[in-house]
Amino acid sequence: MDAALSEIHRVQRSFRAVMDAMARPGRPEAMPLATGSQTRYPGIGKPLATLIDMLVDQATTFSLAQGCDDALARAIASETHAKSVMPDAASFVIVPERADAPCIEMAIAHATAGSLASPEQGATVFVGCSRIAGQDERPGSVDDDRPLHWVSIEGPGVRDAHVFGVDRIDWAWARNRREDEFPCGIDIVLVDGRGVVVAIPRTSFVSLLAVGKGVK
Amino acid sequence: MEQLYNFAFFDEASKREIRRAILKGIAIPGYQVPFASREMPIGRGWGTGGLQVTLAIIGSADVLKVIDQGSDESVNAVNIKKLVCATTDVETTSETVRASIIQSRHRIPEEPLREDQVLVLQVPTPEPLRDFEPSEAVTRRLHAEADYTGAWLGLFDQIIRYGSTTTGADHPVKVNGRYIMAPSPIPRFDTLRLHMSDNLTLFGAGREKKIYAVPPHTTVEPLDFADYPFAVEDFSGKACARCGATDTYLDELVDEETGDTYYCCNDTAFCASRVERAMGGAVHGKR
Numbered sequence: 342m343d344a345a346l347s348e349i350h351r352v353q354r355s356f357r358a359v360m361d362a363m364a365r366p367g368r369p370e371a372m373p374l375a376t377g378s379q380t381r382y383p384g385i386g387k388p389l390a391t392l393i394d395m396l397v398d399q400a401t402t403f404s405l406a407q408g409c410d411d412a413l414a415r416a417i418a419s420e421t422h423a424k425s426v427m428p429d430a431a432s433f434v435i436v437p438e439r440a441d442a443p444c445i446e447m448a449i450a451h452a453t454a455g456s457l458a459s460p461e462q463g464a465t466v467f468v469g470c471s472r473i474a475g476q477d478e479r480p481g482s483v484d485d486d487r488p489l490h491w492v493s494i495e496g497p498g499v500r501d502a503h504v505f506g507v508d509r510i511d512w513a514w515a516r517n518r519r520e521d522e523f524p525c526g527i528d529i530v531l532v533d534g535r536g537v538v539v540a541i542p543r544t545s546f547v548s549l550l551a552v553g554k555g556v557k
Numbered sequence: 558m559e560q561l562y563n564f565a566f567f568d569e570a571s572k573r574e575i576r577r578a579i580l581k582g583i584a585i586p587g588y589q590v591p592f593a594s595r596e597m598p599i600g601r602g603w604g605t606g607g608l609q610v611t612l613a614i615i616g617s618a619d620v621l622k623v624i625d626q627g628s629d630e631s632v633n634a635v636n637i638k639k640l641v642c643a644t645t646d647v648e649t650t651s652e653t654v655r656a657s658i659i660q661s662r663h664r665i666p667e668e669p670l671r672e673d674q675v676l677v678l679q680v681p682t683p684e685p686l687r688d689f690e691p692s693e694a695v696t697r698r699l700h701a702e703a704d705y706t707g708a709w710l711g712l713f714d715q716i717i718r719y720g721s722t723t724t725g726a727d728h729p730v731k732v733n734g735r736y737i738m739a740p741s742p743i744p745r746f747d748t749l750r751l752h753m754s755d756n757l758t759l760f761g762a763g764r765e766k767k768i769y770a771v772p773p774h775t776t777v778e779p780l781d782f783a784d785y786p787f788a789v790e791d792f793s794g795k796a797c798a799r800c801g802a803t804d805t806y807l808d809e810l811v812d813e814e815t816g817d818t819y820y821c822c823n824d825t826a827f828c829a830s831r832v833e834r835a836m837g838g839a840v841h842g843k844r
Contacts, residue, residue: 346564349563349564349569350564350616353564353565353572353614353615353616354618356576356614357614357616359580360579360580360583360614361757363583363584363772364583364757364770364772364773365672365772365773395573395576396573396576396580398570398573400570400573400574456701457701457702458697458698458700459697460588461578461581461582461585461590461591463581463584465580465581497733497774497775498583498772498773498774498775499774500753500773500774523585523735524585524588524735524736528580528584542583542584542585543584543585544584544585544586544733
């Protein structure tokens with residue numbers, strides 16, 4: 342199988358991971374990443390680059406979280422042919438892992454919620470994280486020194502509750518402060534350094550359970 | 558496989574567009590997301606919406622089942638299967654339990670679907686309000702405002718005229734307490750299977766250029782009135798002539814020689830597997 346075809350298969354498997362994540366909010370899914378090193382987008386890792394290549398193209402618009410350099414925006418625009426626009430007009434909002442809490446706060450606060458007539462125009466927000474852990478991952482297996490925030494998700498796609506751990510929680514506070522009214526809203530996709538994705542669509546109820554290395 | 562087309566027929570940009578619509582559809586349960594709806598090598602109205610959804614999500618590890626009115630072997634199902642196989646080389650099956658993607662027209666399989674399975678339904682008329690409002694601009698506004706008076710009045714009108722609601726299939730449902738949705742022309746018998754299901758259900762309407770979805774564990778309530786509750790088709794006292802089932806959706810058939818009426822399971826694969834089990838596995842043919 343040649344490289345181009347195997348890449349098409351890899352993109353399909355990655356999309357299915359994101360689709361499954363969106364259908365089951367709060368449940369981590371492992372997204373296969375492209376082989377080789379990621380050099381096209383400066384300053385972001387392969388997992389975020391995988392999401393960008395999977396969904397962003399010339400038919401869409403994007404906005405980078407404030408505080409990110411222009412080089413990354415130029416690279417995304419030239420690689421995907423998507424147009425870089427103001428945060429409140431972008432169909433995709435991209436928050437790299439290195440963005441600090443005020444940056445992500447601004448990015449999420451300004452993201453468009455769509456309109457009642459076209460709620461699908463509500464933004465998809467990609468948030469880079471360093472570590473996402475599933476509920477069944479034992480505390481000892483989390484080798485990172487940083488404590489994880491254990492988050493519970495309820496809503497469509499979830500039977501009782503899905504619990505996952507993530508190293509940053511700023512996105513949740515920013516999302517809660519938006520107070521979007523369904524069907525308008527934003528859909529957040531968290532991705533960690535290994536390519537594990539968790540989706541939090543606009544229908545989800547997010548609550549913080551605990552901070553620590555495991556679920557209390 | 559000789560590679561005449563890109564994997565799964567579409568170019569990658571087309572897949573991205575359909576995939577974006579699928580993700581928004583899942584994020585907004587029951588809302589019809591507009592999409593570009595490509596020209597397909599089959600006519601619009603013959604399952605192009607479902608086909609486009611299937612092609613955008615399918616991968617080499619998938620096992621595909623396609624059914625048309627409960628049958629794996631009808632012309633529409635066979636041709637869709639042939640097209641998907643010719644461009645993806647995936648394995649096909651008629652056994653519901655083995656399939657990872659099930660594309661269907663007019664039925665949900667009798668066997669309960671699992672969480673690792675995706676149901677793709679072909680939709681001729683995605684707009685549940687179309688009966689009384691011909692304008693797309695107006696129905697979009699009605700959905701935006703959750704103004705569903707017309708949908709309720711339609712059912713009320715049927716009750717006044719005929720004594721009960723007369724929607725044979727495609728009975729309107731309310732999804733996640735917000736959007737009224739056409740569940741595609743599945744019989745009432747199948748409508749409740751969408752409610753809090755373990756599997757993801759995707760709907761594709763090719764001619765009308767809409768994609769929508771019901772995520773797993775999402776409420777799907779058929780519209781009804783307290784004094785005229787929703788009821789599924791009644792097959793009491795009837796059984797399948799082949800497998801003897803009394804708990805499935807039955808087709809009414811006429812024996813052309815004797816003129817007698819008899820009933821058979823509409824889901825042929827489910828019926829065949831039940832017959833096979835009853836024969837102790839001795840019969841390997843499908844019929």
